[in-house]
Amino acid sequence: MTLQRRGICPGVSRPLASGDGSLARWTPHEAIPIASFTDLCDLSARLGNGVMEITQRGSLQIRGLPPGPAFANAVDLLGIEIQENPPFLTAPSLAWERAESAAQAASALLRDALPALRRWTPTRPLAPKVSVLLDYAGSQLNLDQLSADVRLFVRDDAQVHIAISGNATHALPLGWIAATDAVSALFGLLESIAERGPTARASDLSNDQTHIQLAHTLRLSSGTAPARREAPEYLGAHLLPDGRVARGFAPAFGYARAETLKSFAMQAARHGAQALRPTPDRTLLAIGLEPAADQELMRLADSLGLIGNPRDSRRYILTCAGAPACSSARLSTRNWAPKIAAAAGGIVGPTSIIHLSGCTKGCAYPHPAAITFAGPDRLILNGRADGEPTRYTDIAAWINDLEHMSAT
Numbered sequence: 001m002t003l004q005r006r007g008i009c010p011g012v013s014r015p016l017a018s019g020d021g022s023l024a025r026w027t028p029h030e031a032i033p034i035a036s037f038t039d040l041c042d043l044s045a046r047l048g049n050g051v052m053e054i055t056q057r058g059s060l061q062i063r064g065l066p067p068g069p070a071f072a073n074a075v076d077l078l079g080i081e082i083q084e085n086p087p088f089l090t091a092p093s094l095a096w097e098r099a100e101s102a103a104q105a106a107s108a109l110l111r112d113a114l115p116a117l118r119r120w121t122p123t124r125p126l127a128p129k130v131s132v133l134l135d136y137a138g139s140q141l142n143l144d145q146l147s148a149d150v151r152l153f154v155r156d157d158a159q160v161h162i163a164i165s166g167n168a169t170h171a172l173p174l175g176w177i178a179a180t181d182a183v184s185a186l187f188g189l190l191e192s193i194a195e196r197g198p199t200a201r202a203s204d205l206s207n208d209q210t211h212i213q214l215a216h217t218l219r220l221s222s223g224t225a226p227a228r229r230e231a232p233e234y235l236g237a238h239l240l241p242d243g244r245v246a247r248g249f250a251p252a253f254g255y256a257r258a259e260t261l262k263s264f265a266m267q268a269a270r271h272g273a274q275a276l277r278p279t280p281d282r283t284l285l286a287i288g289l290e291p292a293a294d295q296e297l298m299r300l301a302d303s304l305g306l307i308g309n310p311r312d313s314r315r316y317i318l319t320c321a322g323a324p325a326c327s328s329a330r331l332s333t334r335n336w337a338p339k340i341a342a343a344a345g346g347i348v349g350p351t352s353i354i355h356l357s358g359c360t361k362g363c364a365y366p367h368p369a370a371i372t373f374a375g376p377d378r379l380i381l382n383g384r385a386d387g388e389p390t391r392y393t394d395i396a397a398w399i400n401d402l403e404h405m406s407a408t
Contacts, residue, residue: 009128010061011084013072019327020049021064024071027087027131028060029110031095031275031287032080034265039078041262047071051325053255056318056365057089057146058280063325083114086126086190089133089148092279093140095287096240105158105179106136112183120187122194127201130193132186141232144168146280149202150189153226154179161226162218164189164202164211168228172206175220185218234283235310237294244272245294246287250307252314253337254282254364255321260304271297281315314341316348318365322358322375329358331375336395343399346406357385373398 010016015024032040040062044052048071049064065071075082090110097103113132133148137155144167151171153161160182163171177185189202192214196204205211215222235248249264261284265276268286271293277285284306289297298308307314317340320326322333333356340354348354355362355369362374362385372378374385379398381390 011128012075012082013069013084015065015067015071017067018063018321018325019323019329020051020321020325022067022071023061023063024065025055025059025061026082026084027058027089028278029083029088029090029114030081031277031285033275034269034273036078036080037265037276038262040075040080041258041265043071043074043078044258047074048258050258051255051321052251052258052261053321054251054278054282054284055254056280056282058092058278058283059087060278063321081114083117085128086117086130086132086149088114088117089131089143089146091135091139091141091143092234092277092285093238093246094134094136095275095277096246097139100136100138100156101158102136102138102154102156105160106134106154109152109154109160109179109182110134113186116183116187120190122191124194125198126190126194127199130190130201132190137226140238141234141279142229143280144229145231147171149193150186152182152186155226160185161223162186162189162220163225165206168226172211173225174211174215174218176223177218177220181219185220188218189214233310234279234281234285235308235315238285240288243291245289245291246277246285247289247294247297247308248279248283248285249301250281250283250312250315252305252307253317253319253334255334256304256306260306264301264304264306267300268297273297313345313348314338316350316352317341317344317354317356318369319356320358320364322356326358328361329375331356331358331373331395333358333375336399339399340402343402344406347402355385360386362386 010023010025012024015022044062051063053061131148132150134152135143147167151163158179159176163173238246272290273286274288319333319337323329353369355365355372357374372380377392378389380387
C-alpha cells in the first residue's frame with residue numbers, strides 16, 4: 001500500500017483529494033463572524049459531506065468536497081479573508097486585546113503583512129507547509145507551543161523578535177527589529193526560503209552560518225529572546241476587556257457535523273457571541289458571550305456533544321480521520337475513538353496522550369505520545385506513529401487492556 005506523502009498541504013484554492021472526496025483547509029487569522037460561520041456550515045453540508053474539523057494547530061477543515069473551484073468560489077462570495085500561502089497563525093486573543101500596546105502593534109503588523117502577502121510573487125514557490133506565526137507580549141492565549149517556519153513576537157515597545165524553525169523553546173532566534181520594519185524582514189526571510197527550492201523550509205536557513213548572515217542582511221539587532229510561557233488552556237472562560245466572555249469548546253475528537261456546529265453557532269449568538277475562532281488544541285472559541293449566559297451555553301454545547309470540561313477524557317485521544325475518509329488509513333479511527341476514551345478515562349490526561357492513527361504518517365499528532373496505536377495493529381509506547389512497535393495487537397484486545405489499566 002502506498003501512503004500519500006506528508007509535506008503536501010490542502011488549501012481552499014487547492015483542495016487535496018482524499019478517501020471521502022477533496023479536503024480544504026485554512027488557518028483563520030481572525031475571528032469569523034457568526035453569520036459567516038453558519039454560511040460555512042451550509043457550504044460544508046451542500047458541497048461537501050458535512051464533516052468539519054478543527055486541527056491541533058487551529059486550522060479549519062471541510063471534508064468531502066468535489067474537485068475543482070466550486071468551494072473556493074463559494075467561500076470568496078462570503079467575503080471571508082483567507083491567507084493560504086503561507087498560512088498566518090495569530091494569537092487567538094488578538095481578537096479582543098487590541099487595547100494593549102503590544103496587541104496594537106501586532107494588529108498593525110498583521111494589517112500591513114496580509115495584503116502584501118497576497119500581492120507577493122516569490123522567485124520560486126514556497127513549500128506548502130511553510131508557515132508564519134504572530135504572537136505578542138501579554139496574550140491570554142499564547143502560541144508558544146506551536147512550531148512555525150517564521151515566528152514574530154511583538155513586545156510592548158513595538159519591537160519584534162524574529163525566530164525561525166520551531167516553537168518558542170526550540171526556534172533559532174535571529175534578533176529584534178522595529179514593528180514598522182518587520183514586514184520587510186518577513187519578506188526577506190520568505191524569499192530566502194523560496195530561493196532554496198519548492199520543498200525548502202526555514203530549517204534550511206539554520207545550516208552553517210546562514211542565519212547569522214540573514215540577521216545581518218535584515219538589520220536585526222541582538223538581544224535576549226522572549227521567555228517561554230506556560231501553554232494556555234483554550235477551553236474554559238476568558239474575560240474580555242468589556243466584561244463579556246470568550247469561552248472555548250471542543251468538538252469531540254476534533255470533528256463534528258456541519259449541522260451541529262451551525263446549531264452551536266446560532267445558540268452562541270443568542271447568548272451574545274459575535275464571532276467564533278478556531279484555535280489550537282482543536283478548540284472553537286465563542287467570543288462575546290454575556291457572563292450570565294455563559295453556563296447556559298455550556299449546557300447547550302454538552303447536549304450537542306461538544307466538550308466544555310478540560311478534564312473530559314475525549315480531549316486526550318488524538319485521532320486522524322481514518323478509514324474510509326483517508327485513503328492511506330488502515331483503521332477506522334473514528335469508530336474506535338469513543339470506545340478508547342471510555343476505556344482509558346482513568347489514565348489519559350495532558351501528559352498521557354493517546355494517539356490513534358490510521359497509518360504510520362501520524363498526521364494528527366506528529367510527536368511522541370504516551371501510547372500510540374497506528375493502524376492496523378501497531379502499538380507504540382512513548383513514541384510516534386512511525387516508531388518501532390512495542391508489540392502488534394488487535395485493537396479490540398488493546399482496548400480491553402486499557403479498561404483493566406484504567407480500573408486499577
